Amino acid sequence: MLKIENLTAEIDGKTILNGLNLEVAAGEIHAIMGPNGAGKSTLSYVLGGRPGYEVTGGSVTFRGQDLLGLEPHERAAAGLFLGFQYPVEIPGVSNVQFLREALNSQRKARGEEALSGGEFLKLAKEKAALLKLDMDMLKRHVNVGFSGGEKKRAEMVQMGILDPAFAVLDETDSGLDIDALRVVGDGINAIMRDAHKGVLLITHYQRLLEVVKPDKVSILSKGRIVKTGGAELAIRLENEGYDAVMAEPA
Ligand code: ADP
Ligand code: MG
Ligand code: MG
Numbered sequence: 001m002l003k004i005e006n007l008t009a010e011i012d013g014k015t016i017l018n019g020l021n022l023e024v025a026a027g028e029i030h031a032i033m034g035p036n037g038a039g040k041s042t043l044s045y046v047l048g049g050r051p052g053y054e055v056t057g058g059s060v061t062f063r064g065q066d067l068l069g070l071e072p073h074e075r076a077a078a079g080l081f082l083g084f085q086y087p088v089e090i091p092g093v094s095n096v097q098f099l100r101e102a103l104n105s106q107r108k109a110r111g112e113e114a115l116s117g118g119e120f121l122k123l124a125k126e127k128a129a130l131l132k133l134d135m136d137m138l139k140r141h142v143n144v145g146f147s148g149g150e151k152k153r154a155e156m157v158q159m160g161i162l163d164p165a166f167a168v169l170d171e172t173d174s175g176l177d178i179d180a181l182r183v184v185g186d187g188i189n190a191i192m193r194d195a196h197k198g199v200l201l202i203t204h205y206q207r208l209l210e211v212v213k214p215d216k217v218s219i220l221s222k223g224r225i226v227k228t229g230g231a232e233l234a235i236r237l238e239n240e241g242y243d244a245v246m247a248e249p250a
Contacts, residue, residue: 003062006058029214041171044084156191165198166200181208201214216228
């Protein structure tokens with residue numbers, strides 16, 4: 001579903017991704033772990049097409065298409081969703097307005113009918129209930145005054161509404177307490193655990209992976225994937241640390 005080959009990328013002339021290879025098949029939840037500064041967030045920004053992140057080599061194929069040749073909004077319409085480590089605030093725009101606009105512009109790009117206000121609200125209520133987020137939160141301006149946990153749950157409501165084929169989730173567990181972690185993890189499972197979907201789940205901690213069980217775990221270090229294994233690799237990283245596990249022969 002997603003195939004990254006020998007990807008190199010730089011920011012301000014500094015090489016951050018340095019020959020990264022990774023494949024995610026349909027039906028797969030693939031966790032990415034790695035030390036701070038390894039390039040995990042950079043990978044998610046490059047996949048999303050964020051300005052300032054310059055791809056200098058390699059390729060990314062998404063559902064048979066050259067992803068890097070698409071504009072960010074075209075990537076979203078093609079079924080790619082990005083969850084951010086630091087969700088942005090949008091004063092003056094309510095979540096409901098923002099989400100309806102995002103959904104309908106993607107539907108339009110795919111040649112589908114826009115949802116009416118009533119149809120959209122029904123969908124939004126269903127997804128808000130799934131994430132145990134009060135509908136009143138969705139009437140407020142995007143992320144303004146939201147706690148860390150509320151931002152992450154609102155972002156997962158957005159993912160539920162957009163129903164992407166593939167999600168790249170960057171530290172969705174950061175700042176969540178135990179109960180919120182369970183709600184968000186269950187939400188990821190409900191929305192994305194599907195034979196036709198895929199997930200790149202970037203996380204520092206094993207605890208999210210106890211709820212969202214990964215099929216594969218890869219370690220990203222210094223801009224490339226240095227080791228891939230099953231769910232047990234994440235447990236070993238938690239117990240033994242990155243240095244010990246990465247020191248082994250691949
Ligand atoms: P991770 O998410 O794995 O912690 P990042 O992708 O955020 O790592 O960062 C990888 C490296 O890129 C770090 O050394 C970081 O300092 C550098 N970096 C990230 N963003 C920028 C930027 N806007 N300008 C310069 N360097 C950056
Ligand atoms: Mg980090
Ligand atoms: Mg990061």
